Amino acid sequence: MSFSENIKTRLIAFLRNFDFLHFAVVCLLAATGLVFVYGIGQQIGGKVQNYWKMQALWVCMGFALWIFFSFVFNPKNLRVLSPLIYLSSVILLIAVLVQGVEINSAKSWISIAGFRFQPSEFAKVALVLMLAWVLTLRNFNVNRFFGVLTIAVVTAIPFLLICLEPDLGTAMVIIPMVFFMIFAAKLSWKWMLAAAVALLITIPSSYPFLKDYQKERIRVFLDPQRDPKDRGWNSLQSQLAVGSGGISGKGFMQGTQHTLGFLPQTVSNTDFIFSVIGEETGFVGSSSVVLLYFLLCASLLRTAAAASDPFGKFVTLGVIAVIFAHSFINIAMTIKLLPVTGLPLPLISYGGSFTVVSMAMLGMANSAYYRRSR
Secondary structure, eight states, rough: OOOHHHHHHHHHHHHOOOOOOHHHHHHHHHHHHHHHHHHHHHOOGGGGHHHHHHHHHHHHHHHHHIIIIIIIIIIHHHHHHHHHHHHHHHHHHHHHHOEEEEEETEEEEEETEEEEEEEHHHHHHHHHHHHHHHHHHHOOOSSSOOOOHHHHHHHHEEEOOOOOOOOOOHHHHHHHOOOOHHHTTTTOOHHHHHEEEEEHHHHTTGGGGGHHHHHHHHHHHHHHTTSSTTTTTTHHHHHHHHHHHHTSSSSSSSSOOOTTTTTTTTTTTTHHHHHHHHHHHHHHHHHHHHHHHHHHHHHHHHHHHHHHSSHHHHHHHHHHHHHHHHHHHHHHHTTTTSOOOOOOTTTTTSSSSHHHHHHHHHHHHHHHTTTTTT
C-alpha cells in the first residue's frame, strides 16, 4: 500500500469513527457560552468586559483535552491510573479544607501562583473513573455486601469532604451520578430500595446540621415572599428575566434585568446565565439550549450502548449523569423548580475549572465511541 493510500485509509477510518453529533453539540454549547459571556460583559462593562477572553482560553484548553482524551490517550492507561487520580482528588479536597480560599462562606478554591481552581470539580471526574474501575474489576459483584460497601466508601469520602467545604450543590450532583452508574451495573432492586429509604431518612435529618444561609435558601424556596429583597431576590429576578423574554426574546444584548442590576451582575454570567439567555432569546432560544443538552446526552447514551470496553461504558454513563444533573438543576433553579444553588450550566457558564473538566470528561466518553469497533 502506497503512502497516499495509507493516509486515505486512515482518514476514512477516522471519519467513520468520528461522532459528528457529539462534536457539533459540544461546539454549539461552547459557542453559546462565549457569545453570552461576551454580551453580558459588554453590557456591564468594567473588568467583566474582558471575561469572554478568559472563557475563550478555557474553552481552547478544554478542546485540547477533549482531543487528547478522544484520540491520543489510551483508555487502558486511564483505567490503570484511576485509583491514583482518585487518591489525588481526595488529597486536594483535604488541602482545600486546610488552606483553601474562602468565597461566599465556602472554602471551595485552591490558589497556586495566582491561579485558582476548584478541587471539587476535579473530584467529580476522579470519582467517575474510580467507580468505573471498581465496577469492572474481575469477580466484582455490585449486589454482594462487600461490593455495596466498597461503592459506599469510595463515594462517601469525596462526598463528605465536599459537604464540609460546604459545597452542597456539587455534592448533590454526586448522588444521581453514582446511582446511574450502579443502576447500569445491574444493582438489585432491594439495594436500590434500601438506598432510597436511607436517603429519605438522611436528607430531612441533615437539616439541623445545615448552615443558617442554607436553611434560609430552603425556607425561601418554600415561601418566595419570605425574603423577597434579600435571600429570595435572585430567584425572583431570574423568573422575571426568563418570563419577560416571551416567545422570541428582547434581542441579543437588549436584556434589562442584569444590565440594570436587578439580576445581580456577579452571577448573571455564571449560575444565572440561562436567565439572560431566556430574556434575550425567549422561549425559542432557551428551548434550543435545552434541546442541545438533550442531544448531547442522547449521543453519549449511544456511545455507552456501542462501547466495546466496559470501563469506557461506565465512564460514559458517569459523564451523562454529571452533564444531565448540572443542566437540569441549573435550569430548574432559574425558573424556581428547585432552590438556588451554585451549580454552573455545562459549557455555557463563565468559569475555568468546570469548563475544562467538562471538556476532558466529554473527551473520555468520546474515546469510547471512537474505539467502539476495535
